[in-house]
Amino acid sequence: MSKFIMVIFGASGDLTRRKLMPALYSLYTGGRLPEGFSILGIGRTGYTDETYREYMHDALASLSATTAPNPEYVRDASSSSSASVRTGAEAFCNHLHYLSIDPAQTEGYTLLAHRLQELSGEQEPDNLLFYLATPPSLYGVIPLHLKTAGLNRHGVRIIVEKPFGYDLKSAQELNRIYASVFEEHQIYRIDHFLGKETAQNILAFRFANGIFEPLWNRNYIEYVEVTAVENIGIEQRGGFYDGTGALRDMVQNHLIQLVALTAMEPPAVFTADAFRNEVVKVYESLKPLTAEDLDSHVVRGQYLSSGARKSYREEKNIPGDSRTETYIAMKIGINNWRWSGVPFYIRTGKQMPTKVTEIVVHFRETPHQMFRCQGAHCPRANQLILRLQPNEGIVLKFGMKVPGSGFDVKQVMMDFSYDQLGGDYPTGDAYARLIEDCIQGDPTLFTRSDAVEASWRFFDPLLRYWEENPDAPLYGYPAGTWGPLESEAMIREHNAEWTQPCKNLTNTDRYCEL
Numbered sequence: 138m139s140k141f142i143m144v145i146f147g148a149s150g151d152l153t154r155r156k157l158m159p160a161l162y163s164l165y166t167g168g169r170l171p172e173g174f175s176i177l178g179i180g181r182t183g184y185t186d187e188t189y190r191e192y193m194h195d196a197l198a199s200l201s202a203t204t205a206p207n208p209e210y211v212r213d214a215s216s217s218s219s220a221s222v223r224t225g226a227e228a229f230c231n232h233l234h235y236l237s238i239d240p241a242q243t244e245g246y247t248l249l250a251h252r253l254q255e256l257s258g259e260q261e262p263d264n265l266l267f268y269l270a271t272p273p274s275l276y277g278v279i280p281l282h283l284k285t286a287g288l289n290r291h292g293v294r295i296i297v298e299k300p301f302g303y304d305l306k307s308a309q310e311l312n313r314i315y316a317s318v319f320e321e322h323q324i325y326r327i328d329h330f331l332g333k334e335t336a337q338n339i340l341a342f343r344f345a346n347g348i349f350e351p352l353w354n355r356n357y358i359e360y361v362e363v364t365a366v367e368n369i370g371i372e373q374r375g376g377f378y379d380g381t382g383a384l385r386d387m388v389q390n391h392l393i394q395l396v397a398l399t400a401m402e403p404p405a406v407f408t409a410d411a412f413r414n415e416v417v418k419v420y421e422s423l424k425p426l427t428a429e430d431l432d433s434h435v436v437r438g439q440y441l442s443s444g445a446r447k448s449y450r451e452e453k454n455i456p457g458d459s460r461t462e463t464y465i466a467m468k469i470g471i472n473n474w475r476w477s478g479v480p481f482y483i484r485t486g487k488q489m490p491t492k493v494t495e496i497v498v499h500f501r502e503t504p505h506q507m508f509r510c511q512g513a514h515c516p517r518a519n520q521l522i523l524r525l526q527p528n529e530g531i532v533l534k535f536g537m538k539v540p541g542s543g544f545d546v547k548q549v550m551m552d553f554s555y556d557q558l559g560g561d562y563p564t565g566d567a568y569a570r571l572i573e574d575c576i577q578g579d580p581t582l583f584t585r586s587d588a589v590e591a592s593w594r595f596f597d598p599l600l601r602y603w604e605e606n607p608d609a610p611l612y613g614y615p616a617g618t619w620g621p622l623e624s625e626a627m628i629r630e631h632n633a634e635w636t637q638p639c640k641n642l643t644n645t646d647r648y649c650e651l
């Protein structure tokens with residue numbers, strides 16, 4: 138087997154520094170990268186191998202992503218060193234190289250081809266993984282240059298970040314470009330939510346247990362909430378974010394994936410294609426948005442300043458009159474036997490009171506209530522909460538008799554937390570999991586071309602509507618709040634409110650009353 142080389146385009150960027158390098162380092166410390174691997178960073182910044190190593194070494198240290206390496210695996214480090222973390226990071230950084238070229242220009246690719254020959258010691262290296270962590274505008278350009286340079290050999294794989302496309306048409310065009318350069322089995326469209334253990338656990342929870350699946354349909358479920366909110370703003374990503382917005386950044390990929398995991402049918406076998414076929418079926422069953430839905434079932438918002446927090450329009454690289462959404466809530470439906478008539482309320486937002494990603498399944502109420510309810514939190518109906526982050530776990534809410542005379546009931550919770558699992562499991566980092574899957578040639582948790590198009594097909598009318606109606610409502614919400622009040626109206630049709638997890642969650646204090 139020839140030497141493994143991972144080439145990262147966008148090597149000096151934020152994603153590489155904050156996510157990819159810590160993930161690769163954690164794979165390294167776990168002995169899960171191929172023997173003798175190299176990582177070649179590509180970017181326009183003028184690093185040399187040495188300065189790039191220093192930069193990444195500092196980044197790893199400052200992110201304190203430096204899990205103590207298992208000396209057994211740190212093959213080329215001195216395992217006796219007391220400063221094993223530092224030594225591990227140093228040893229890891231010795232595998233890093235850097236080539237300063239402009240990935241948009243074809244000229245640099247001859248240099249890249251030479252550098253790969255040099256690093257691999259082979260004339261035609263093909264154990265290569267290209268990772269596109271660049272601005273999306275380069276996603277269509279880089280594969281064509283790779284092809285011109287003859288770097289699209291059979292063993293090569295390519296990981297492309299999201300958003301894959303800007304709308305349906307551009308996604309189709311990108312798929313066409315990729316198909317002209319690579320075979321589909323070489324293309325890995327990454328959505329890091331699928332790399333999260335807890336996202337994968339939705340499948341295990343549903344399909345490895347007999348008790349919930351019979352209830353998992355329109356007969357027993359009233360509605361489902363899917364929430365992925367964050368308490369940070371757009372940070373230093375203004376340039377990217379303003380042309381993207383919450384719909385393209387979070388909903389078209391991450392949130393709709395979570396809907397698919399919650400709603401899909403069990404595949405007959407757990408293979409990449411069987412699983413991905415079921416995901417596509419969900420996307421193809423999404424109830425098309427009507428003209429009326431575009432107004433009444435979609436609420437978009439943008440954060441306003443509040444206290445010390447800036448408004449979106451005051452952030453760096455954001456025009457003062459930007460109408461980009463930083464919040465979106467939608468009601469969507471799935472037209473199939475299992476889900477007909479069951480709304481999925483989804484929402485995502487920046488500058489919310491807390492960071493939380495969870496799915497709340499609201500079961501139907503009992504047909505008749507014969508007990509009195511005690512306290513503010515009456516057991517209207519059972520709820521199942523699949524918590525992806527933080528405090529990963531599963532909560533089941535149910536009614537229980539209040540001890541004492543009479544027959545009052547109140548709502549209580551049964552609570553499983555992932556950290557009770559114990560055991561010596563490998564790191565749960567989503568990027569690490571997905572990069573490792575790609576190295577091993579397993580595309581299960583990556584998005585197939587038909588899925589990406591089916592998802593855009595559903596959201597396209599909304600994007601077009603906003604484009605054609607720039608004055609369509611965009612509601613302000615003060616930073617640090619739960620978003621525009623208009624989103625409450627949508628869910629109120631179920632006589633319900635959005636589940637608001639408490640602000641400062643701790644393991645023992647989940648779902649505190651607000």
Ligand code: BG6
Pocket residue numbers: 367386387494
């Ligand atoms: C990324 C988005 O894909 O996901 C970011 O581009 C967002 O805007 C991030 O902050 C959230 O991911 P996580 O894993 O931190 O919930």
